[in-house]
Amino acid sequence: MLIRSLSCLCMLICCLCAPTFAQTTLPLGQQVVSFDDHGAWQLLDAEGRNIASGATLFYAKGWRTTGQSQQTITKTGENTWSGEMVDRNSKIKSTFTQTVEATEDQISITVKVEPQGKIPVEDIPMIVMRLPQELHDGHKLSIGKTYTLPADNKWGYGDYIKLWLTNNAIKLSNGVSMSVWKRGKGQYARYEVRVRMDGPKRDKDKTISQPYELTLTLRKVTEEAAAAAKSDTNQPVAFVGQVDVIDSGKKKAQTPKRDAQAEYLTNYQRVLDEPTAARFNHTVTHDWIKQGLAARTQSQSAEKQVDHVEAYLQCLSVAYDLDARQRHMLLFKQLIGPLDTASFDIAFEQVTNQLKSGELEGLLDRCLLTLKLAENLEKQTLSSYQTSYYPGSIVNQHSWVKALYLNGYKKHRDGLNAGEPYPWDIAWDTGLSLSLGGQPADYNVDRTWTTNTWHHKTNNTDVFFSVLTPVTLIEKVNDLTLDQLSSPVTHLLMPDKNASMIIGKTDAMPMPKLSDNWFALRTGKGVLLCFTGKQPATLQNTNKQIQLTWKEQTYLAMLVFPSSIGTDDLIQQANFWQDIVIALPTQAMEIASNNQVEYRYQYRTQQDDWQTTPNHVSPVPHLAVLANDSNFQTHPLGGNDVFTFMNGKQTSWPTDKIKKQPMYRGLNDDAKHLIKDGRAAHWISLGANSVRLCIYHQDKDQQGYDLFDGALKQCHKAGLKVLVDPHDFVYKTTRKGLPTNTDAPQKFAAMWEKLATISKQYPGTVIGYDLYNELRLKTHEWDKWAPIAELAIASIRKVDTATPIYAGCTDMSNATGYHATKLLSDPNVIYSFHHYAMHSFTHQNIFRHKPKEAFVFYPGWTPLIDWGAKQTYGDAELLWWDRWSMAASVYPALKFAARHNVNMHCGEFAPVGWSKPRAAEASMLWTIDAMDLFEQRNIVWHLWNKGFGLTIDQVKDKVTDVWQTRNQPYQLPTQ
Numbered sequence: 024m025l026i027r028s029l030s031c032l033c034m035l036i037c038c039l040c041a042p043t044f045a046q047t048t049l050p051l052g053q054q055v056v057s058f059d060d061h062g063a064w065q066l067l068d069a070e071g072r073n074i075a076s077g078a079t080l081f082y083a084k085g086w087r088t089t090g091q092s093q094q095t096i097t098k099t100g101e102n103t104w105s106g107e108m109v110d111r112n113s114k115i116k117s118t119f120t121q122t123v124e125a126t127e128d129q130i131s132i133t134v135k136v137e138p139q140g141k142i143p144v145e146d147i148p149m150i151v152m153r154l155p156q157e158l159h160d161g162h163k164l165s166i167g168k169t170y171t172l173p174a175d176n177k178w179g180y181g182d183y184i185k186l187w188l189t190n191n192a193i194k195l196s197n198g199v200s201m202s203v204w205k206r207g208k209g210q211y212a213r214y215e216v217r218v219r220m221d222g223p224k225r226d227k228d229k230t231i232s233q234p235y236e237l238t239l240t241l242r243k244v245t246e247e248a249a250a251a252a253k254s255d256t257n258q259p260v261a262f263v264g265q266v267d268v269i270d271s272g273k274k275k276a277q278t279p280k281r282d283a284q285a286e287y288l289t290n291y292q293r294v295l296d297e298p299t300a301a302r303f304n305h306t307v308t309h310d311w312i313k314q315g316l317a318a319r320t321q322s323q324s325a326e327k328q329v330d331h332v333e334a335y336l337q338c339l340s341v342a343y344d345l346d347a348r349q350r351h352m353l354l355f356k357q358l359i360g361p362l363d364t365a366s367f368d369i370a371f372e373q374v375t376n377q378l379k380s381g382e383l384e385g386l387l388d389r390c391l392l393t394l395k396l397a398e399n400l401e402k403q404t405l406s407s408y409q410t411s412y413y414p415g416s417i418v419n420q421h422s423w424v425k426a427l428y429l430n431g432y433k434k435h436r437d438g439l440n441a442g443e444p445y446p447w448d449i450a451w452d453t454g455l456s457l458s459l460g461g462q463p464a465d466y467n468v469d470r471t472w473t474t475n476t477w478h479h480k481t482n483n484t485d486v487f488f489s490v491l492t493p494v495t496l497i498e499k500v501n502d503l504t505l506d507q508l509s510s511p512v513t514h515l516l517m518p519d520k521n522a523s524m525i526i527g528k529t530d531a532m533p534m535p536k537l538s539d540n541w542f543a544l545r546t547g548k549g550v551l552l553c554f555t556g557k558q559p560a561t562l563q564n565t566n567k568q569i570q571l572t573w574k575e576q577t578y579l580a581m582l583v584f585p586s587s588i589g590t591d592d593l594i595q596q597a598n599f600w601q602d603i604v605i606a607l608p609t610q611a612m613e614i615a616s617n618n619q620v621e622y623r624y625q626y627r628t629q630q631d632d633w634q635t636t637p638n639h640v641s642p643v644p645h646l647a648v649l650a651n652d653s654n655f656q657t658h659p660l661g662g663n664d665v666f667t668f669m670n671g672k673q674t675s676w677p678t679d680k681i682k683k684q685p686m687y688r689g690l691n692d693d694a695k696h697l698i699k700d701g702r703a704a705h706w707i708s709l710g711a712n713s714v715r716l717c718i719y720h721q722d723k724d725q726q727g728y729d730l731f732d733g734a735l736k737q738c739h740k741a742g743l744k745v746l747v748d749p750h751d752f753v754y755k756t757t758r759k760g761l762p763t764n765t766d767a768p769q770k771f772a773a774m775w776e777k778l779a780t781i782s783k784q785y786p787g788t789v790i791g792y793d794l795y796n797e798l799r800l801k802t803h804e805w806d807k808w809a810p811i812a813e814l815a816i817a818s819i820r821k822v823d824t825a826t827p828i829y830a831g832c833t834d835m836s837n838a839t840g841y842h843a844t845k846l847l848s849d850p851n852v853i854y855s856f857h858h859y860a861m862h863s864f865t866h867q868n869i870f871r872h873k874p875k876e877a878f879v880f881y882p883g884w885t886p887l888i889d890w891g892a893k894q895t896y897g898d899a900e901l902l903w904w905d906r907w908s909m910a911a912s913v914y915p916a917l918k919f920a921a922r923h924n925v926n927m928h929c930g931e932f933a934p935v936g937w938s939k940p941r942a943a944e945a946s947m948l949w950t951i952d953a954m955d956l957f958e959q960r961n962i963v964w965h966l967w968n969k970g971f972g973l974t975i976d977q978v979k980d981k982v983t984d985v986w987q988t989r990n991q992p993y994q995l996p997t998q
Contacts, residue, residue, distance in 0.1 A: 047102065049125045052243035054189075056130050061096045062104030062121040064132065066191070066241065074189055077152040077239070079108075079119070079134050079220075096121075108136065108148075115140040117148075124566075133196075133238040136220065141230035148220050148235050154186070156205070156212040163187035165898050166201040166216060168891025174214070175205035179891065181436060184216065185898055189244060196238035196509070198436030283874035284325040288315045290877040290886075290896045291332050297884040297901055300346055301467040301478065307381030308335050333878060333941045334383045340880040340945040341390035342378060345371050347882070347905065348397045348413055350471055351612075355404065355412035358612040358623040362404060362412060367396045387944070410614040414472040415906060415955050419615040420681055421646035421921055422959060423473055423490060425907040426914045428452070429645050430493035431583060431664065437887055438802075438839035439860040440902055441911035446477045446486045449495065451583040455549030456509040459486060459497065472907050474609045487627065491608045491642045493660065494600070495581045496627060501573055505544075505551075508567040514545035515562070516593065526564050531572070534559040540605075540631045541597045544569060550588055552597060554580040554604045556631040578629050580604040585661050592661075599658055605629040606637035620647075621675035641674040643667040650681065650921040683961050684853070684926040687744060687790055688990055689713035690966040690973070690982075691931060694727075694734035703734075703741035710986025713790060714743055715930055715965040717750035724774075727752045732781050739785040746829060746965065747778055748793040748930070761800065761808065768811045772818040779822040791853060792819055793829040793930060798840070800833040805843045808833065816849050829928055831855045832916070836930065841915035846923055853963065854925055858932040858953060860912040861904050863888040863895045865949070865971075868937040870894070878938065881945040882906065906952040917960060928963040929953075933972035947977035954985055 047058040053069040063078035096106030102123035107116050118137040123130060136148045154164070159172050164187065167179030179201050184193040200219040207213050220235040292312045295305045308331075315328030349371055352364050370393040377386050397413075404412045411417050426441040428434035433450035435442025446466060450456035461479060469476045474489040487496040497503065515526045519538035537558055544551040557577035563570040571579070582600060584593065610625035624641055643655045648667045653676035657665045689711040692702060697716070706714060716734055721727040731747075738745050753774045762771040775792065782789040794815055798808055816828055828849055832840025836857040844854070859865040863886045867879045870893040877896055879885055882905035889897045902908075910917075920927045932953050934946035950972075957964040966972045966982060973979040 047098070047123075049102075049123070049130055051125075051130055051241060052128075052245075054191075054244065056241060058104075058123070060098060061106075062098070068189060072158065073155060074158065074191065075152050075154050075186060077132075077150055079121075079136065080149055080151050115142050117142070128243045129240050131238055131240040133236070134220065135234055135236045137234035138232050141232050143230055147231075150218040150220060150237060150239065152184075152216040152218070154214040154216065156207075156214060159186070159188050159214060163892075164203060164214070164216070165892075166203060167198075169889055169894065169897055170203065170891060172203075172214060173205060174203055176202070177891070178202045183898075183900075184218075191244055192242045194240040194242065196236075196240075199237065281872075281874065282319060284329050285316060285319040286896075287329050287877040288312045288319075288325060288332065291336060293896075293901060294336070294880075294884045296464065297903075298463050298466045298468045298477075299343075300469055302346065302375050303339070303342070304379045307379070308332055311335075311381075331381070331383065334387070335378070335381070336878070336880050336883075337941050337944060338374075338378060338383070338386045338390050340883055340942070340948060341387070341394060342371075342374055343882045343905070344948050345374065345390070345393055345397060347470065350469065351414060352400065352412050354471065354610055354612055354625065358610075358625060359404075359408060359410065359412075359614070362400065364400065367393065367400060370396055391944070408614070409616040410612075414613060415910065415952075415959050417613075417615050418959060418961060419613060419620055419678070420917075420960050421620075421644055421650055421678070422613060422615075423611065423644045424646065424910050424914050424917060425472055425490050426645075426911040427475075427488055427490055429914075430490060431660070432488070435902070438834070438842075439837060439862075439912045440887070441908060441914070443475060443903065443908075444488050444495075446479070450509075451549060453549035453583055453585050454509060455546060455551070455583055456507070457505045458507040459484075460504055460506055470903075470905065470907070471610060473611050476609075487607075487609055489609050491611060491624075492603070493582055493664075493666065494604055494607055496604070496607055496609070497579045497581070498627070499576055500579055501576050503571045503579060505569040505571075506567075508546060508569070510546040510548040511567050512544045512546050512551075512564050512569055516543040516545065516590065518542070518594070518597065526562075528566065529564050531561040531563040531570065534562045534571075538633075539597075540601050540633045540635050543593055543597070545586070547586055549583045549586050550593060552582045552584060552593065552600070554597075554601060556605070556629050558632060580607065588661060596660075602635050602638040603640055605631060605635055606639050608640065608642055611642075615678070618679040619675055619677050621673060623673040626672070639670075639672050640668040641671055643669060643674075646917055646921040647676075649918060650924065653677070680924075682924045682926060684963065686958070686961065686989070687713040687746070687963045687965075688986055689715065689744070689746075689964075690968045691715045691717055691748075692968065693717040693719055693750070694730040695719065698730065698733045698737060701737070703737040703743045707741050707743050709983045710990055712744055712986070712990040713746060713963075713965070714738065715746045715748050715793065717748045717796075718752040720751045720753075724753060728777060728781065731778065732784075735781065735785045735788060739788040743788075744790045745782075745788050746791045746793055746930075747782060747789060748796060749774065749778065750796045761795075761798065762811060768814050771811060772814045775815045776818040776822060779819045779826075782826070783822060789826055791827045791829045791928075792823075793831070793855060795831060796930075797836045797857065798831060798833050799835060802834045802840055803843045805833050805840075805845060809845065809847065812847055816847065816852075820849070825851070828852045829855045829930070831857075831930065838913040838916040841919040844919060846925070852925070853928050854916070854919065855928040855930045856913065856916045857967075858913060858929050860909065861885050861888070861902070863899070864904065864938075864942075864945070865932075865934045867895055867935060867942070869935060875937070878941045879945075880942055881949045906955070909949075909952050910956050913956070920960075926963070927960065928965075929957055930965055931967040932964065933967040934975065934978065936970050936974035939975050943975050943977045946975050947981055950978045951981055954982070958985075958989075 049056050055067045057065045057067065065076040066074045068074050096104055096119055099105045104121040106119050108119045109116050116139045118139065120135045122133045134150060163169055163171050165185035167181030170177050180198060182195040182198045202217050204215045206215050220237040295308055311328045311331045315325030318325045352362060356362050374390055374393055401411050401413055401416060404410060427443055428441055431451050432444045433452050446459040447461050448458060465480055467478045467480060473491050474487060477486040483499050485498045512526065517535055517537055518541060541552065541554045543553065555577055557573045557575050559571050560574050561572045584596065606626045606628055608624040609627050612623050614621040622641055626639060648655060655667045655669060657667050659665050692714050694716055697703060718727050718731050735745060762768055779792065794812055800807055812830060828851060830847055830852050832844045834840035838856045864879045864881050868875045879895060884901040885904040886896045886901055887899040888895055889899050916927060934949050938946045973982065
């Protein structure tokens with residue numbers, strides 16, 4: 024594969040020739056960035072030390088490189104360099120350009136390499152940073168993952184580099200593959216950080232002819248961060264602790280002690296600094312954090328402050344859930360019918376008031392009692408209306424999924440996170456990105472199951488992002504700046520011109536009079552189609568910034584199209600959208616019953632100066648479109664994207680053709696302990712109707728078969744259904760991996776034939792055969808597994824022709840594996856995945872650090888786990904995670920099911936038991952949302968229970984309640 028070949032290439036790379044840095048020098052706080060005649064750069068600290076140097080290299084087949092400083096590249100402007108680079112392998116020339124933009128706080132270096140012919144896919148440009156070993160040894164380096172140097176042949180993926188030696192942050196324009204290599208000896212010893220440039224897809228002939236482009240932004244180091252880096256080799260400012268030096272005759276690296284209390288408080292502060300709904304005010308909690316951090320600087324205990332903050336976050340997670348429920352109660356009353364929420368509203372107001380005051384005594388009990396009121400209202404709406412006020416609580420396999428990237432916004436680089444645009448950072452998959460200004464602290468946000476509404480606290484602007492349409496709506500604007508454009512605006516298109524008007528950098532100019540409610544701004548990375556209610560007064564185009572003003576307050580609605588769109592097609596898009604944006608659907612509720620689904624929509628109604636007549640349309644969920652549930656209307660958006668809708672404010676269609684399956688709800692258990700403890704009858708008494716029976720590795724295979732036989736016998740007697748899972752049996756998934764050796768597939772198939780033969784002795788007990796647990800294959804490697812799966816299925820079918828096969832996906836059974844999964848030949852296959860997103864929550868403290876890491880809560884702002892550094896928080900960004908983002912994380916599996924009309928299964932899901940001390944209620948909420956997701960989508964599910972799941976009492980109560988109320992009798996779910 025390409026990445027593997029790149030790894031081999033990188034291992035034998037020649038070192039960069041040392042350039043002379045003299046020509047251009049730019050200040051960066053107390054640091055300096057210098058550039059040589061060819062544009063190669065060097066970062067110097069206040070003491071003049073070389074912290075890092077960088078240049079662009081062309082990697083050629085045969086492990087040869089062509090460096091930026093050895094090419095015909097010269098300085099062509101104040102901060103620009105251009106010329107040619109020649110690939111030493113193919114001899115193909117590439118045009119090279121490098122531009123530098125500097126402000127007081129950051130320096131951005133944009134490199135573009137444009138091949139003048141077809142370059143072999145093995146030959147690839149990279150930006151290489153060299154770090155002197157003598158300075159960086161003993162310090163950390165973050166390249167998507169965090170490593171402590173020395174390190175060699177280590178890889179990561181992301182859009183962020185951190186040099187922990189100096190706390191320098193380097194932001195990349197997009198997520199890329201990166202690696203670090205140990206090179207050279209003596210005074211030439213260095214680490215090379217190789218950053219793969221953002222390249223296009225390969226052509227069919229395995230060549231690349233499109234340009235590569237990447238921007239590195241070096242950010243100024245604050246005085247506080249610089250002081251922290253200087254005083255401590257490995258920890259950011261709030262993690263600083265005492266250092267022990269062990270001298271046993273030879274020099275050893277210093278090992279810092281973790282200041283756990285300061286670490287907890289700092290991480291919790293990060294979580295509380297992120298935007299939330301306006302009703303939540305964390306002022307008291309921030310005071311506790313400040314007090315605690317101040318105590319730590321004086322070597323005093325902050326245990327009291329840590330306890331207060333964790334208790335607050337424990338309650339806040341429940342309050343976030345209650346806030347989402349109240350928001351949907353209001354939508355229910357507006358779109359469905361009356362609902363008496365007075366008692367809940369009063370109780371919830373008491374919760375929020377107590378949170379604001381920091382009165383923690385009795386607060387958790389009050390939160391849980393209010394949650395009980397909300398759950399009773401859910402039962403009431405189900406009884407009165409055959410639907411729920413809380414979306415995701417009724418069976419509707421093709422309901423809306425809040426994955427905003429489906430409407431053209433850029434997907435998060437982490438596969439399990441759909442991501443979301445923010446007003447200060449909006450990016451589309453065309454490559455265009457911009458900011459509406461402000462910082463996270465400037466906003467509040469209200470979230471529903473379809474839409475995020477961001478409110479600017481100062482200027483009262485509201486920004487709407489919704490999965491219902493690809494429109495970004497901005498309301499209550501008098502002046503608006505489209506800042507930090509990833510590509511400058513070059514043309515202005517207006518409805519009365521039918522042609523582009525070239526606009527360069529200019530002071531504010533009067534905006535030409537519009538004959539209709541739209542205009543368009545063309546950039547190199549996309550065309551921004553804008554709709555407005557008033558004639559703009561002025562337009563100013565500066566460097567990657569557009570400023571608009573109006574004489575009266577109005578709105579601006581935006582859509583982005585690929586830069587390749589022609590003028591005629593753009594005008595057609597404008598004509599289609601111009602009467603929809605003034606009656607834009609932003610909220611929805613659903614009713615699903617009697618094999619029919621109905622949607623009712625709420626609209627943001629606008630007025631404009633052109634008397635445009637509003638057109639109310641009802642958007643159709645993406646999954647319903649994939650499943651072809653009905654004859655919907657469509658409008659092309661360019662490429663493969665379409666907007667699918669029906670006319671009117673509400674719409675419905677039949678769902679009787681959707682494939683449904685009996686709902687088995689149970690848990691995982693292993694054969695040995697099930698027999699030993701007699702657990703089959705116990706699980707039945709708790710309400711479970713099935714078990715995913717795990718067979719673990721034994722010294723002799725026959726021991727495993729005997730255990731399986733004994734467990735089946737017990738389950739058969741108790742009436743507990745069994746899904747057969749040779750979890751770690753014969754082929755140990757955690758060590759030996761896929762059975763691909765010469766005779767291994769046949770042995771794997773023989774194992775399944777024997778398991779099926781044993782299963783036939785207990786008729787009616789086995790509900791399926793789960794072929795393999797958590798395939799350790801990359802997403803795109805399905806074809807490595809499919810032939811082995813087919814062989815195993817054929818062996819099972821020799822013995823059992825009727826029982827369903829359960830087949831997992833690649834990528835360790837994460838739902839992302841369904842990006843590349845294909846149908847197997849057997850028509851009676853149920854497709855399976857495992858669900859632990861986000862891992863930082865469900866797997867918190869699994870790295871067993873002593874002292875433990877800070878707790879993670881749900882719903883709320885959650886860090887991305889860093890598997891490489893074995894950290895839950897670390898430097899990871901925070902992402903909002905709730906009921907709707909959870910559903911979005913499994914969208915690839917839902918998409919596969921809808922497209923092929925197949926049934927799905929979740930073989931494992933649960934939060935870890937280590938969440939119990941503070942995040943038990945959060946674990947309960949996560950489990951409720953996961954079970955609701957599976958119930959809504961008719962997905963059979965089995966809870967993971969080895970140190971997870973039922974070990975948490977609050978989780979156990981909710982799971983067993985679902986088992987006992989829904990598992991009897993066995994029947995298809997009703998709609």
